[in-house]
Each structure stands twice: as structure tokens, then as C-alpha cells.
Amino acid sequence: MRYLVGTFLDRLRRPLMGMLVLLLACAPLVACSSGSDDNPLGIGTYDPEAAASAKASESAAAAEASASAAASAEAAGGVTAESLSTERHVITSIPEDLDELKTEVLKAFVHYDQVTWNIWFTRTGIEDAQPLMTAEEYQAFTEDFEGQDTGRTDGTVRVSVLSVDQSSAYDTTRAEVVYCDDQTDLVDYDADGNNVSGTVTSQARYKMSVVMVYEDGIWKEAAEEYLSTNECTV
Known part of the structure; x- marks a missing residue:
């Protein structure tokens, strides 16, 4: 049991x-x-x-x-290289610890550079650049653009922003952006599809300086200068 x-x-x-x-x-x-x-x-x-x-x-x-x-x-004004980049216009680096004014200058410069590069990529939409440049610069840009052959540009441009500085501590309406522009990946084609790289856009790296001015309530490109070729890195 x-x-x-x-x-x-x-x-x-x-x-x-x-x-x-x-x-x-x-x-x-x-x-x-x-x-x-x-x-x-x-x-x-x-x-x-x-x-x-x-x-x-x-x-x-x-x-x-x-x-x-x-x-x-x-909303706090914080930006990163990644947040400023697009598929064909890649920002590889930006200066650290930018104050609010310099951050606004940086964003305005990147927007201007993206728009103008997109015009070269597609050879269309030149009017999109007008609000982003002073009248004198837009006139010069238009003349340069109209003097080029039609066609297109393929590839990706890479930009390393080296510095963003005010012209002086007392002038909040003028600033300078120094950057390295890497165009080595770009290929240019004419209207017939022929590769014409080297005649429209040289495949090289350029150290550049752009002056931005505060005008009509926004930051605009006012001057551009080449500083060196194939000496900067991105």
C-alpha cells in the first residue's frame, strides 16, 4: 500500500x-x-x-x-557633420564648440554650398542660388554658369569645414568660413555624354575661403577665394 x-x-x-x-x-x-x-x-x-x-x-x-x-x-542649435550632409554633398568634419552665431553661419554656408553644387550636378536651377548670395556674387556666378557647356556632374563632393570665424569681435554681420573641398570623386559629362573631367571641374582638393555676410535677415555668400590645391585633407 x-x-x-x-x-x-x-x-x-x-x-x-x-x-x-x-x-x-x-x-x-x-x-x-x-x-x-x-x-x-x-x-x-x-x-x-x-x-x-x-x-x-x-x-x-x-x-x-x-x-x-x-x-x-x-532646437538648441546643435548640428553634426552627419546632420548637415546629403548623399552628394558630404560634410566630413566641422569645428567643435561653435557658439550660436557661428553655428548659424556654418548652417548657412553649408546650405549655400549644397545648392550651388546641385546646380553644377544637374546644370539646372540657377535661380535657387540667388537668395543665398549677394547681388554681385550672383551676377558673377550666373556669368560663369552660362559660360559652361551643358551636361552634368556625377559623384560626391566631400567638405571638411576647418574654421568659422567672425571678422571681428564687434562685427556680427560678417564671418569667414575656411574649408577643404574634395572634388576627386567627381566626373563631368558634356551634353553628348562625353567625359570632360578636368575642363569643368578639376578632380582635386582645394582649400577655400568664403566670406558670409548678414543681409536681408539671412547669411549670404559674399566672396570666395582659392587658398591652395591638393594640400588640405578631408
Whole structure:
């Protein structure tokens, strides 16, 4: 009888232990549920749809928090080389610890450079540059553009911004941006599709200086100067 009783108790313990394990496994899961009709003991069962929904909610919350942090950084004026880059106009580096005024100059310069490069890439949209340049500079840019053959430019230009400085501590309407312009990846084609690299855009690295002035409520390009060829790096 002792063996028979023990066997009976063992058989009774097994389902009870199984239920206990299932209860413990189900307790921390928000996706567990119970049905009183089909599950009189109230033991939770795993619901994959609820689990997926909970995971999606967590992911959405994390993405929202990340976007909010990025928006806050942008609102505070913080920029990075990556945030300033586009597919064909890549900023490889920018100076650190720029104050608010210099950050605005940097952003205006990068926007001007992107727009004017896009004009060279597509040979269209020259009017887009007009608000970003002084009248004298836009006139010179127009004459230079009209003097070139039609066609297109392929590749990526890489820009390392070396410095952003005000002309003087007392002049908040004039600043200078010095940068390295890497054009070695560019290939130029004429209207017939012939490679004319070297005649429209030289495949080299140029150290450049651009003067930006505050005019009509925005920063505009006012002068540009070549400083050296193939001596700077990006």
C-alpha cells in the first residue's frame, strides 16, 4: 500500500507542479491571459498577438523618445557633420564648440554650398542660388554658369569645414568660413555624354575661403577665394 499511495501522490503532484511552473512562467508576461470558462483554474496562457503588440508599443515609445531628443538638440542649435550632409554633398568634419552665431553661419554656408553644387550636378536651377548670395556674387556666378557647356556632374563632393570665424569681435554681420573641398570623386559629362573631367571641374582638393555676410535677415555668400590645391585633407 505504501508504494501504491506514493505512486498516486506522485501522479497527483506532477500536474500540480506543471501548473505551478506555468503560473510562474506566465506571471511576468503582460501577454498572458486567462479565460474563466475554458480555464477554471485561472492559469495564464501565452498570447502571441498581445506580446507582439506590447513589443511594438515599447519600440514606438523608444523611437518617439529618440526623435524627441534629436528635435531638442536641433532646437538648441546643435548640428553634426552627419546632420548637415546629403548623399552628394558630404560634410566630413566641422569645428567643435561653435557658439550660436557661428553655428548659424556654418548652417548657412553649408546650405549655400549644397545648392550651388546641385546646380553644377544637374546644370539646372540657377535661380535657387540667388537668395543665398549677394547681388554681385550672383551676377558673377550666373556669368560663369552660362559660360559652361551643358551636361552634368556625377559623384560626391566631400567638405571638411576647418574654421568659422567672425571678422571681428564687434562685427556680427560678417564671418569667414575656411574649408577643404574634395572634388576627386567627381566626373563631368558634356551634353553628348562625353567625359570632360578636368575642363569643368578639376578632380582635386582645394582649400577655400568664403566670406558670409548678414543681409536681408539671412547669411549670404559674399566672396570666395582659392587658398591652395591638393594640400588640405578631408
